[in-house]
Amino acid sequence: MFKGGDGAVFYRMNFQSPTYIFEEHLQVRNRIGILTGGGDVPGLNSVIKSVVYRGSEIGYEVVGIRRGWEGLTHVDLGDPASRARYIQPLNRENTRTIDRTGGTYLHSSRTNPTKMKKLPPALEGQQFSSKQSTKGGVTSTVFDVTPAVLKNIEALGLDCVVAIGGDDTLSYAAELDRHGVKVIAVPKTMDNDVRNTEYCIGFSTAITRAMDAIERQRTTVGSHERIGIFRVFGRDAGYTALYTAFVTSVRCCIPEYRVNLAHLIEILVTDKRNNPSNYSLVILSEGAEWEGYSVKEYGPADAFGHRKKMSVAEDLSDEIKITTGNETVVSDLTYDLRSGSADFVDRMVASTFAGMAMDSLQAGRTGLMTAISSGCYAMVPIPDPTLGPRRVDIATMYNTERYRPTYNRKMGMPIFLTRA
Secondary structure (H helix, E strand, C coil), rough: CEEECCEEEECCCCCCCEEEEEECCEEEEEEEEEEEECCCCHHHHHHHHHHHHHHHHHHHECCCCECCCCHHHHHCCCCHHHHHHEEEECCCHCCHHHHHHCCCCCCCCCCCCCCCCCHHHHHHHCCCCEEEECCCCCEEEEEECCCHHHHHHHHHCCCCCEEEEEHHHHHHHHHHHHHHCEEEEEEEEECCCCCCCCCEEEEHHHHHHHHHHHHHHHHHHHHCCCCEEECCCCCCCHHHHHHHHHCCEEEEECCCCCCCHHHHHHHHHHHHHHHHCCCEEEEEECEEEECCCCEEEEEEECCCCCCCCCHHHHHHHHHHHHHCCCCCEEECCCCHHHCCCCCHHHHHHHHHHHHHHHHHHHHCCCCCCEECCEEEEEEECCCHHCCCEEEEEEEHHHECCCCECCCCCCCCCCCCCCCC
């Protein structure tokens, strides 16, 4: 027995069944599916736990879909082993402590159901629409298995899907919304580049981790009197590099602006010469480039067409050595920034986003994303995937002469110094 949010008493008739007695008549309990897609960040487990706990208070059953969208493309609901791999009932007991750690309790993958290069075993022999996709001169056939996803959502009895992810994962949430599925999106990415929101879960922890790492490495870079080059994530948007530079007072290069290599090297050498400890530092987004230079890519593209980028930091290091003879220290601060437990901001925002998602669902408002807009919590439309990621506004946020953040004219800005 349990009490719903309106005081109504529910009695479970069968542990495996979603059917309950509501006073004197039968009622099917609402069921939510929740998943995490793309790269992990600290704070995901706080969303999952908060949705489960709030759901238990207002009469919602929560089902975890493991490995992101793969859980709805690869699962064979008639196979107990497959079902156990991809579908996990969630309750207060098995989520009680998950918010104390980073990563995602539900695991993740980079799966795009609209562009499957190969049909999973559960779908082999079935007919799906297909098209030719060409990238890097290589043409391949991709399948849209959305009909199978819709069938699995129906078979699982899901009244709503809560999708936690970055712009790639949420692009498919928008697709499901167009197909009539009730969807609530929750933005997460250490790149902080999802449109329609000024903040994404994982961003604060990433900046805190980067700040700590750089402050620690000052002693090594300074002891050896070198130029320190730090590479952070940021394929298309430079928020992680920019905000880390903001709180560490160092130079930065971001994808939104191609710097002049000679001017950048001159600045770093001058910074080093003017520093009593004879060192200087610069932070590079992984997608940062300079005039006449493009970051090289390698390996196969993922489900959303992204290939891994080679290190722009190593390339800049080579240029500095050739041009000036100065020695460098190169540090890659990418995956380390998304590891470990969430900081205060990410735990608070994650729990709040989860509560907002449940409020919206309870009010019958779906097809929306939790967000921070003009510094305030808000429910906003799920971003249009055709617009791509949100980018740094160079005119107001980046000094193109000094290659560092803009520190002035912040009066009246939202707390995260940007507007969605």
